[in-house]
Amino acid sequence: MPALGELERAVMEALWAADGPRTAKQVQETLRDRDLATTTVLTVLTRLQRKGFVARERDGRAHGYRAVASREAHLAELMRDVMDGAPDRGAVLASFLGTMADDEQETLRRLLRRR
Numbered sequence: 001m002p003a004l005g006e007l008e009r010a011v012m013e014a015l016w017a018a019d020g021p022r023t024a025k026q027v028q029e030t031l032r033d034r035d036l037a038t039t040t041v042l043t044v045l046t047r048l049q050r051k052g053f054v055a056r057e058r059d060g061r062a063h064g065y066r067a068v069a070s071r072e073a074h075l076a077e078l079m080r081d082v083m084d085g086a087p088d089r090g091a092v093l094a095s096f097l098g099t100m101a102d103d104e105q106e107t108l109r110r111l112l113r114r115r
Contacts, residue, residue, distance in 0.1 A: 002051045010034070011044045012053060016071040021057055021064030 004012060014030040015022060022030070024042045031041070045065050048054040053074075056063045069077075086092040097105065 004053070007034075007036075007044055008048055008053075011041065011048065012067060012071075012074075015054060015065060015067040018066075021059060021066040023059060023062045023064055025062070027065070 010031055011027055014027050017030075018026075024038050024045055027045065028036055028038050028041045045054060045056070049056055049065070053068060054065045055068050056065055058064070067074075083089055083092065097108075100108070
């Protein structure tokens with residue numbers, strides 16, 4: 001999976017938080033504290049589209065952009081990529097579990113029991 005840069009992550013967060021497709025101008029407004037030009041946002045959206053993270057659809061004269069997958073699906077894919085690169089998956093999982101809070105460990109136990 002291609003990595004996301006810091007600005008790409010910010011744009012994706014804006015799309016994940018949206019209730020539908022967003023134009024570049026709407027994304028720019030969401031990220032107004034960054035003082036980005038609309039052309040910069042369009043460039044980032046185009047890159048994200050090429051990487052397969054967003055889909056573009058016609059919205060009048062502009063285009064609307066939406067995330068192809070949910071934030072959770074994206075993060076799960078990142079976790080799979082990490083595990084695929086681990087020579088000892090058990091060691092990675094054990095180390096990860098050691099960093100989890102008790103409530104997170106309990107959530108994981110519940111999820112595993114359901115499977």
